[in-house]
Every structure is written in structure tokens, then in C-alpha cells.
Amino acid sequence: MDALSLEKTEESASEKKTTTDRRGKFTLADYMALPEGTRMELIDGVFYDMAGTSVVHNRVQNDAYQKVSEFIQSNDGDCEVFTAGVDVFLFENRDTVVQPDVFVVCDPDKVDDHGMNGAPDWVIEIASPSNYRHDYLSKLNLYMEAGVREYWIINPMEQNISVYIIEDMDFELHFYGFTDDVPVYIYGGKLKLNFSRFAE
Numbered sequence: 001m002d003a004l005s006l007e008k009t010e011e012s013a014s015e016k017k018t019t020t021d022r023r024g025k026f027t028l029a030d031y032m033a034l035p036e037g038t039r040m041e042l043i044d045g046v047f048y049d050m051a052g053t054s055v056v057h058n059r060v061q062n063d064a065y066q067k068v069s070e071f072i073q074s075n076d077g078d079c080e081v082f083t084a085g086v087d088v089f090l091f092e093n094r095d096t097v098v099q100p101d102v103f104v105v106c107d108p109d110k111v112d113d114h115g116m117n118g119a120p121d122w123v124i125e126i127a128s129p130s131n132y133r134h135d136y137l138s139k140l141n142l143y144m145e146a147g148v149r150e151y152w153i154i155n156p157m158e159q160n161i162s163v164y165i166i167e168d169m170d171f172e173l174h175f176y177g178f179t180d181d182v183p184v185y186i187y188g189g190k191l192k193l194n195f196s197r198f199a200e
Contacts, residue, residue, distance in 0.1 A: 027095050045095040051130045056156045060126050061101050071191045079106040087115030090146040101126045119147040122186050127155040144169055150185045
């Protein structure tokens with residue numbers, strides 16, 4: 001994801017980034033004033049453009065959402081699963097709003113008509129060439145600080161899944177392939193996701 005600015009600077013082949021003297025100074029009010037349909041995230045006062053996703057990104061996202069939704073419904077679970085497009089206000093009184101690809105929240109009091117307030121229990125991000133560093137570094141630190149319990153990064157390019165089990169600003173990391181049955185920590189392993197249909 002590329003940082004948004006008011007003035008364009010020279011773009012490199014590896015990362016298209018723009019800067020401004022207002023970097024870090026955008027607010028929640030600025031975010032809420034964006035034109036309808038604008039796909040942005042706001043992290044500590046910096047806007048990040050949510051670039052269009054690939055077909056495989058959407059297929060993996062939909063597959064994960066459907067499997068999690070079916071599991072919750074079949075077990076009469078209290079949790080709810082959402083996809084990108086729903087605003088997540090991770091912190092109170094902090095200029096940060098994200099839209100994870102897939103996320104699960106188990107506290108209904110965190111959800112209102114404006115989105116979700118606080119940390120989801122489980123977040124899934126699907127890596128792409130444009131957001132690779134963002135998901136593996138920036139978002140990991142952000143979700144750890146917010147109190148997310150479980151964070152997955154699904155990487156269709158490398159055909160792997162990184163699973164971070166988070167507790168007290170520390171994490172335990174597990175790696176899986178697309179043909180593995182990947183256990184979900186917040187459900188004690190009762191739910192396992194497999195992405196073998198997307199394996200090449």
C-alpha cells in the first residue's frame with residue numbers, strides 16, 4: 001500500500017510513495033470526509049491507498065470468509081466474521097482506521113453502524129506485491145499493539161500462510177503451506193482451513 005500525499009514526488013519502481021509536510025497529521029475527521037467509495041486506510045495519521053486486488057486475492061479472501069462463516073453458523077457461535085470494507089477503529093482517540101481482508105470479532109459490543117471499535121480477535125490479510133512489507137511489518141506491529149489474538153498472512157505468491165499467535169506484545173509464529181490443514185487458535189484447532197484448491 002502506498003502512502004497518500006498532497007504532492008507527488010518521484011516514484012521508484014519498487015515502491016510508489018508520495019510525501020507531504022502533513023505526513024502523520026491526517027485525522028479521523030479527514031478519513032470520514034473522504035469521497036464515498038475511496039479505499040484508504042489511516043494509520044497514525046498517514047493515509048495508505050488500498051490498491052485494487054487480483055483475482056486470486058479475491059478468491060482466497062472469499063474462500064476464507066465462507067469457511068469461517070459456515071463454521072460459526074454451524075456451531076451457533078457468538079463471533080461474527082467480516083471482510084474488507086468494514087472500518088476497524090483499533091484504538092480510542094488515535095488516528096488509525098484499517099480494513100482487514102477478513103476478520104473475526106467475538107464481542108458484539110465492539111460493533112456498531114460505523115464499523116468496529118477495538119481489536120478483532122482474529123485478522124487475516126492476504127499479501128500482494130503492493131502491500132507485502134506493510135502486512136508483514138507495519139500491520140503486525142499495529143495488530144500486536146491493539147490486542148489482536150491471532151493474525152494470519154496468506155501469501156498466494158509464495159503459497160504459504162504465516163500464523164502469529166499473539167499475547168502480551170509477543171508472538172509465536174507458525175508456517176504452513178497451501179495444502180496443509182491450518183488450525184485456528186481462537187477456536188482451539190476445531191476449525192482448520194485448507195487452501196489446496198489454490199495451490200499450483
